[in-house]
Amino acid sequence: MTDDMRGWSNYRPSKTMWGWSIVAASAVTMLLGFTWGGWTTTGRAHVMTDIAVRDARTELVAGVCVHNFVTASDAADNLKALQAKSSWQRDDFIKEGGWAKVAGIDDTVANATDACADQLMKLKELPTATDPAVTDS
Incomplete structure (x- = not known):
């Protein structure tokens, strides 16, 4: 295996990265839901x-x-x-x-x-x- 392939298989995100990923996914979900999904307040x-x-x-x-x-x-x-x-x-x-x-x-x-x-x-x-x-x- 090349070094590039081993890099991705060995990657372990930090807790901070997981936290910001969850925040970003939530924001994108809400944005799409209220604009195109038909959600309303x-x-x-x-x-x-x-x-x-x-x-x-x-x-x-x-x-x-x-x-x-x-x-x-x-x-x-x-x-x-x-x-x-x-x-x-x-x-x-x-x-x-x-x-x-x-x-x-x-x-x-x-x-x-x-x-x-x-x-x-x-x-x-x-x-x-x-x-x-x-x-x-």
Whole structure:
């Protein structure tokens, strides 16, 4: 055997080297885990939960708002009036019409009127009363 091969087979790291190797391996593991591994901190998980709850509440109230708007007796006239409004006036029109009010929720839900107006603007025509999405089950 050559001297180079015997050098590696006879190598015995010190306790300090073992300690720093463990520290480095731990740091690399945490770095990879938090960047690519999908790990998250408790604080970040709470923030993500709060955002998901807010978005779900907004979508729920917007769906109720669209239903209330479409099932109103003067829905066709209201839709024409909504379409005539500028984009920054639509949420006020929805709010003043009371379509975004939901029983049990006293305050207005953030972005719900905007989402409702956006969904209503996407309608080509109002659904008919026989449409299962409009009628209550």
